[in-house]
Amino acid sequence: MAEVRLENVWKIYDNKVEAVKDANLTVEDKEFVVLLGPSGCGKTTTLRMIAGLEEITRGKIYIDERVVNDVEPKDRDIAMVFQNYALYPHMTVYENMAFGLKLRKFPKDEIDRRVKEAARILGIEQLLDRKPRQLSGGQRQRVAVGRAIVRDPKVFLFDEPLSNLDAKLRVQMRSELKKLHHRLEATIIYVTHDQVEAMTMANKIVVIRDGRIQQIGDPYTIYNKPANIFVAGFIGSPPMNFINAKIVRGEGGLWVQASGFKVKVPKDFEDSLAGWIDKDVIFGIRPENVYDKMFAFAPKEENTVRGMVDVVEPLGSETILHVKVGDDMITAKVDPKTKAQENQEMDLVFDMDAMHVFDPESEKAII
Amino acid sequence: MSRRAKTLILQIVMTILVIIWIFPIVWVVSTSFKTTTEMFMDPLNLIPKEFTWDNYVRAWNLANFSKYLTNTIIYSVFSTIIVLFISSMSGYVLGRYDFPGKKLIFVAILATILMPSRYTFIPIFDLVRKMGLLNKLGGLILVSSGVNALYVMLFSGYFSTIPKSFEEAAIMEGATFPQIFLKIMLPLSKPVIGTVIIFHFVSCWNDFFFPLILTLGNPNARTLGVGLYAFYGEYTTDWTGLAAALVISMVPILIVFLMFQKYFMRVMAGGIKG
Numbered sequence: 001m002a003e004v005r006l007e008n009v010w011k012i013y014d015n016k017v018e019a020v021k022d023a024n025l026t027v028e029d030k031e032f033v034v035l036l037g038p039s040g041c042g043k044t045t046t047l048r049m050i051a052g053l054e055e056i057t058r059g060k061i062y063i064d065e066r067v068v069n070d071v072e073p074k075d076r077d078i079a080m081v082f083q084n085y086a087l088y089p090h091m092t093v094y095e096n097m098a099f100g101l102k103l104r105k106f107p108k109d110e111i112d113r114r115v116k117e118a119a120r121i122l123g124i125e126q127l128l129d130r131k132p133r134q135l136s137g138g139q140r141q142r143v144a145v146g147r148a149i150v151r152d153p154k155v156f157l158f159d160e161p162l163s164n165l166d167a168k169l170r171v172q173m174r175s176e177l178k179k180l181h182h183r184l185e186a187t188i189i190y191v192t193h194d195q196v197e198a199m200t201m202a203n204k205i206v207v208i209r210d211g212r213i214q215q216i217g218d219p220y221t222i223y224n225k226p227a228n229i230f231v232a233g234f235i236g237s238p239p240m241n242f243i244n245a246k247i248v249r250g251e252g253g254l255w256v257q258a259s260g261f262k263v264k265v266p267k268d269f270e271d272s273l274a275g276w277i278d279k280d281v282i283f284g285i286r287p288e289n290v291y292d293k294m295f296a297f298a299p300k301e302e303n304t305v306r307g308m309v310d311v312v313e314p315l316g317s318e319t320i321l322h323v324k325v326g327d328d329m330i331t332a333k334v335d336p337k338t339k340a341q342e343n344q345e346m347d348l349v350f351d352m353d354a355m356h357v358f359d360p361e362s363e364k365a366i367i
Numbered sequence: 368m369s370r371r372a373k374t375l376i377l378q379i380v381m382t383i384l385v386i387i388w389i390f391p392i393v394w395v396v397s398t399s400f401k402t403t404t405e406m407f408m409d410p411l412n413l414i415p416k417e418f419t420w421d422n423y424v425r426a427w428n429l430a431n432f433s434k435y436l437t438n439t440i441i442y443s444v445f446s447t448i449i450v451l452f453i454s455s456m457s458g459y460v461l462g463r464y465d466f467p468g469k470k471l472i473f474v475a476i477l478a479t480i481l482m483p484s485r486y487t488f489i490p491i492f493d494l495v496r497k498m499g500l501l502n503k504l505g506g507l508i509l510v511s512s513g514v515n516a517l518y519v520m521l522f523s524g525y526f527s528t529i530p531k532s533f534e535e536a537a538i539m540e541g542a543t544f545p546q547i548f549l550k551i552m553l554p555l556s557k558p559v560i561g562t563v564i565i566f567h568f569v570s571c572w573n574d575f576f577f578p579l580i581l582t583l584g585n586p587n588a589r590t591l592g593v594g595l596y597a598f599y600g601e602y603t604t605d606w607t608g609l610a611a612a613l614v615i616s617m618v619p620i621l622i623v624f625l626m627f628q629k630y631f632m633r634v635m636a637g638g639i640k641g
Contacts, residue, residue, distance in 0.1 A: 051539060053538065073539050074540070074541035080539045083532070084532055086532035086535070088533065088536075088551055089555065090557070099537075099540055099550075100540030103540055103541045103546065147540075151540075
């Protein structure tokens with residue numbers, strides 16, 4: 001059982017910079033929680049406060065119902081994997097992994113057993129006599145994880161551990177870490193700015209911006225029900241289209257009226273938008289919910305808009321189109337067999353069941 | 368001119384420079400195996416006509432070089448250990464921690480570089496005398512083991528380049544402050560340790576002034592540098608004996624240099640990266 005709880009946690013530095021503002025978060029036992037946000041948003045500071053490497057200005061951090069604000073890092077029973085791995089260059093892989101256990105005065109054969117067991121799990125048994133400089137990036141990463149595993153801590157903290165790896169290795173390590181999480185049944189708090197890492201590995205994502213938590217939820221919720229414009233724009237690639245629009249009453253119900261198009265609001269959303277009629281809103285739609293009409297399933301005229309293709313980016317598995325509609329540029333992720341050509345007109349179909357509407361003032365989601 | 372010709376000319380020039388550079392050393396080694404007569408008859412001939420070990424026997428036994436060598440080794444080794452201990456710890460704290468007065472300490476340490484060591488000779492002499500360490504090897508070791516700005520700067524510069532995460536990882540693992548220093552930071556600073564060993568060992572080994580004045584009253588506490596001076600008589604100089612004594616004093620320092628040159632080269636080449 002290892003639960004981590006943050007209650008109204010603040011971190012204010014001496015120069016009055018507020019790095020973390022009123023963070024409230026519960027990381028449940030065996031959960032894989034990802035702290036996600038752009039650089040400088042306070043996610044690493046939050047992690048370091050949980051580790052005990054950073055003092056807390058206000059609030060409380062609990063690990064298993066014990067307040068750990070003043071508990072030394074070594075007494076928190078936490079292991080951390082650093083961004084640069086922090087493997088000691090003068091020690092072998094074995095010594096690196098055994099270091100913490102030796103300091104804690106574990107018996108020699110117990111150290112040996114644990115190191116070898118961790119090495120077996122991570123597939124680095126043949127590397128135990130090597131020095132870190134003789135290892136590849138992926139191997140170093142495994143050793144850093146191994147050093148955390150041997151201690152059998154209550155909580156694992158990962159600080160952007162995949163950011164130094166090349167793209168291919170990152171994909172591989174992502175799935176390995178996920179498997180490891182299942183195998184160890186460990187509580188993991190993982191910091192990253194990479195939304196793909198967050199979406200693929202997390203049970204729960206915590207999106208942070210400017211020191212403040214924006215939304216906490218499972219990947220499905222974060223993607224499909226973003227709480228505000230920031231979360232909606234941060235998750236997803238290419239990012240969601242945001243278009244200044246108005247909700248208007250028209251033929252057969254409510255419509256979204258933008259500078260260059262008008263599309264019908266599905267019946268299910270009409271109640272939520274009732275208070276926004278004739279008011280400015282921000283209409284959001286993900287590029288993957290915008291189709292080339294030729295490949296759209298049962299396209300309706302009321303959801304179709306006409307625009308001028310600005311840029312075509314074929315990616316092989318899909319094609320990204322940048323289409324000018326009225327004053328707005330709309331990004332669409334369409335079927336790679338699209339016939340769209342630059343500087344030619346085309347019809348786009350919006351999947352309005354996947355639409356989002358935001359309050360332009362508070363930037364919060366209306367639907 | 369072709370690239371090959373350029374290289375050839377460069378090699379010839381370098382070879383000439385090397386010959387000029389090492390000639391005195393080769394001359395000393397050659398002279399140490401010559402008889403006094405041959406040395407005067409044919410001083411520039413580098414290969415002795417008749418090899419003799421007499422000069423070494425004379426230097427070792429009569430000129431008390433066995434004692435001087437032992438003294439110099441004790442002096443250099445202990446002084447180097449103390450200097451390493453002090454400068455690595457000062458360098459660690461100055462390189463990695465912020466505390467009030469840090470800049471002042473830095474400036475104070477740097478200021479010692481600007482002061483010629485001879486200026487401090489009278490107070491040091493007085494201090495050593497009052498401590499009862501005059502004419503003793505201990506006094507000499509103490510005097511040479513004070514803060515050396517260059518070494519402190521080398522260590523502090525090096526430690527400041529080591530990523531903070533090394534320390535933090537050790538903290539998470541449960542290491543205490545002394546454990547972090549001794550088990551992580553110090554082993555990481557091997558290149559600087561090697562450099563300081565070479566610098567300081569050589570400087571102690573070749574030191575003449577302080578050993579002379581601090582051991583003036585006790586020939587048994589003399590070091591090699593001072594001992595060599597004894598070969599200069601009032602009217603005559605034992606050149607072959609002096610050459611043999613020089614060779615004896617050169618050998619240990621060469622061994623130390625060869626042992627640590629790997630690190631020394633790295634630091635001198637500007638690549639203090641560990």
